[in-house]
Amino acid sequence: MRIGLLMMAVSMTMSGAMAQGAPAAETEFVNTLMPQPAELTVGSGRLAISQGLTVTWDKTHDDRLEAAATWALQRLRTQTGAPMQGQMAALAISVDGPGEAVQGIDEDESYTLTVTPQGAHLHAATDVGAMRGLETLVQLVQPDEQGWWLPAVSIQDSPRFRWRGLMIDCSRHFEPVGVIERTLDAMAAVKMNVFHWHLSDDQGFRMESKIFPRLTGEGSDGMYYTQEEAKEVVAYARGLGIRVVPEFDMPAHSTSWAVGYPELASAPGPFTVGHDFGVFDVTMDPTKKSTYEFLDKFIGEMAAIFPDAYMHIGGDENNGNEWKQNPQIQAFMHDHNLKDAAALQAYFNQKLLPILSKHGKKMIGWDEILTPDLPKDIMVQSWRGFDSLAAGAKQGYSGILSAGYYLDHMDSAAEHYRVDPVPAGSDLTPDQAKLILGGEACMWSEYIDPQTIDSRIWPRTAAIAERLWSPRSVTNVDDMYRRLWVESLRIEELGLTQISQEYASLRALAGTEQMDALRPLAAVLEPVDFDSRSEWSESHGITTLSPHDRLVDALPPDPPSRHDFADLVSTFLQDPASHPEQQAALMTMFRSWSEGEPELLQLMSGSPLLAEALERALQLNELGTMGTEAVGFLSSGVAAPPGWKAQKLAIVDAAAQPVALTRFTVLKPLRDLLNEVK
């Protein structure tokens, strides 16, 4: 499979270069920028950097920018092996000022980058703009037989959206600071600018409070961030031009608060930290003064740690059960003319607002917080979708989109890429559209841990980052994937493990480094979607304590096979008789699926955790056989025997059923192939 695809990768790269429109004789610049810049003009010639690159400054600059430039040069050096001695190329950096003391949504992130054979010049209004330009520079570097070089280009770039975020749920599974920091590195590489840190939920309170030590003391399993660590993360993010927006989910999703402080809840308790998943009943009591006194102190303490203008209060999935069962709360609702849980939650938010304001914070929360009485400077994060967001915008509320960007749903990068926070043809006025500030990818953590998180976030999030940065017109999915695989390698070089972990996990599962027999199968499998996994997990007693050690955990969502195979089949099907290259590639691949079966079965049957997916090996053999036959029929124009097609399509249908939480990536194109057989 992988060997079969190698040729494709090479030819795709070449056609990518052609697609630049520049004559090949003049330049071989291969555009692998991700996200694509707003404007790029290819000039003529190149700037050789095999000796290295040195930075010159035409104005004063601060430590933050100097560190960012050093980091960019260090990566260039590692990539190129340049000695950084002798006749180095020069990069002149010119920045008007440092930008905001606390980065906000209006920070100017634009930059211009010009490369000529004489040198490179980066200009930006702020440090953050310059950082974005430095990432572009690192991605521009090209190798060939003559060494490393930068193409002559002129780039004017600025983001389409101001809020380009990633949320990580660190409650259901804790992620060490090192994981957070490497994730921030990758975010910066694709020009994202908001890290939304989901710090509390039913399954664990992850942020140290010195005023309320039982929040983590009893509301976590000992895994939480100290205040010092949180400050370190904030500083680390600032060094990358990334804001940190903390989330403390309230009034629901609050079991972990109530374990140590049961007086916050609307039921008597005692409470224990959740190990299961789903929506819990525990909800703060919005009728008690003491609740607000607690939150005032807590938010004040957190405000000193998190300088961002926004604090996320969650607000989602309040089932209202505890409120219904509490006569005192029911009486309160009656007295205050609050007709349902939504109204009481709106009351809670109203009380929360002055507390946030007092501590210099604006409110952001999920769709549920949006009620008519709230002031216009709150912000909504929409898990419901564009319509919900647009409804808010029409009332004057700003918002960001997360529906369509849920990484735990195991959708493809292409699916995420097609989701636009302001789709063409929306009925919003330009002023309303401006209220949609961007979006956030969401990494909920029911089924991830520090080993698997990278492959769940990356590289798919790079496609979302491009959607949020690049012009709306950048929509070519083929070109996105071509660049996505390059970006994924760059992200691994930053120290992430989304590629390596697959192989490491397969070796661990196989119990040997010699697991090549497993690769053709693993390459065409991916995890089932979130709902399927949830359903299975509930019926198998899976909790936060269960290991992520199955084949499904090794497999990355949306592996290269999904798009590459579809592309290969559709090209072949344009005219099967006249595509010998695609025909050969398909035959090689199908043969590897069939012929590998004996070795594969031997490997899988010796490993109990692989054995549960044994059926997949048998199916792969069948799919390979029918593929070989189908290509044979199509190439020769010979018709299949009666009943052949129906029989094979039935096998494909059977293979579409989940086995060991995995699904095939290749079934739809395979069906297309079968359907074309006469």
Place this chain on the structure above:
Amino acid sequence: MRIGLLMMAVSMTMSGAMAQGAPAAETEFVNTLMPQPAELTVGSGRLAISQGLTVTWDKTHDDRLEAAATWALQRLRTQTGAPMQGQMAALAISVDGPGEAVQGIDEDESYTLTVTPQGAHLHAATDVGAMRGLETLVQLVQPDEQGWWLPAVSIQDSPRFRWRGLMIDCSRHFEPVGVIERTLDAMAAVKMNVFHWHLSDDQGFRMESKIFPRLTGEGSDGMYYTQEEAKEVVAYARGLGIRVVPEFDMPAHSTSWAVGYPELASAPGPFTVGHDFGVFDVTMDPTKKSTYEFLDKFIGEMAAIFPDAYMHIGGDENNGNEWKQNPQIQAFMHDHNLKDAAALQAYFNQKLLPILSKHGKKMIGWDEILTPDLPKDIMVQSWRGFDSLAAGAKQGYSGILSAGYYLDHMDSAAEHYRVDPVPAGSDLTPDQAKLILGGEACMWSEYIDPQTIDSRIWPRTAAIAERLWSPRSVTNVDDMYRRLWVESLRIEELGLTQISQEYASLRALAGTEQMDALRPLAAVLEPVDFDSRSEWSESHGITTLSPHDRLVDALPPDPPSRHDFADLVSTFLQDPASHPEQQAALMTMFRSWSEGEPELLQLMSGSPLLAEALERALQLNELGTMGTEAVGFLSSGVAAPPGWKAQKLAIVDAAAQPVALTRFTVLKPLRDLLNEVK
């Protein structure tokens, strides 16, 4: 290549099982224990653990042991995917007492482990002994079609040597705490018990002193361990039954001390931190009272952080240049009748001893510290070899061996494995032999960084760990390698990257995930030895600031190909006509070397850092071709044409020359093959 070796791996595992001596019908227990225990008796039957394992305690036990047991169960759970619910097997742990408050060289590490179909029982005198037994338990787990199980065994185990260490030089290249901790995890997995932390050298002072802040403030590049971090490492190591012996190298290798405190040196200064390698001149001034006052305060401060009974004072490679050039020191030597630098260094050590004693520390240092006047409770670490160590033992000095265990020399695991701290047939009396306490693997850090360190230490260090733990009679190299590859996978599961990093680096070098074409070549290359790399590095201006981004840095030393290929060839050569399986494996391998050339050249020429090794691709093709021909001649008994053998041997000789700091692993067996051709 790898595919060809797969069959071997399978058959080796089977013959390994046979080698246990137990009839295959009764049990299929595959012994992958590393290190091998002192005594192991295989019983009959098995203990199924597919549901999980639960621990029972028959006595009180402390938090440390409970954490160790939890950690062992967690690893078992991840490995097996056991639900840890329902009918779990039971492990009864029985420990007489916690052991020493500060683990010393006399800590009792013995344990007995008994597994029957009814349950497992672990008994030890101390927590540390029980930890060693838990590691054995984790390694005993077996998979088959029926799930996971422990074989019925009875193990009585204790270490042959009391000091089984690993030294890491954190001065020349700094290693973050996370790297140190994962290394400690791996050390514990193979029952090592001393982490020797080389914290200062010419290239950087890595330990925070609050009394002398300029040690790191000016003597490092900002990368150093805070006192809090060092205490964390000490506590982490104690949790694994590992002692931490800090080293502060003196009087030489002391440039980094003198940068902030030039008054310590024997020349006027000023000094700067070294970026080059080799032996520097900067040496402390042993004639000044102020030197000892400084060291008294410093050692007192460090003694509060490092509780171990020993403190390592280095003492190596003092070239005496500064002393020779300082008239005041020369006069001092004359006045005190100190005839040379060695005598002055002995004087320095004599003055250092009471300072160490005052702070509760015993002295350990390299061979050079051993001078007749020192008391018998100092200890020598020998980089010179067994003879030096034996000479010390005959005078009553205890010592540990490091000659033969230098990981930066890029020797094979087999070479390290054959080095015995007390070889059979030595002329030491039993009492003298007892003074040789063990040994230490040494990871000097000229050419490593946090990304590459794992593959330089592991898995080879596991072979050294076995040499130091297991009975002297455990010397079968084939069996060691069979278990080493399994242990390497287990170590990766702890979070180390010695296998993954090779692939990740190859992908980065190739600039694509599709780098299969590179694998047959990479599999038969390894880094050149230390001297060759040093020579090249000096002539190419390599410093501590240079990246480790070349093919040589991706390649692990002593890859499986070295031993596997030699084994395959020697089996084949026993009688070429009657080994069709080996013949086929050789032919497959040789063909992959030759046939892969076009794709390989395409891949390498597009990457400047791979292109420097292009000659290796051409050579691999030639080696494959001659191998195919040789196997043909040998299998058929046909003689080669005149001149054929000489021509091919000349090509092998040419291939033995270093290219891009790499060398082939397969040349000696290939020569053997050629030499057998008529």
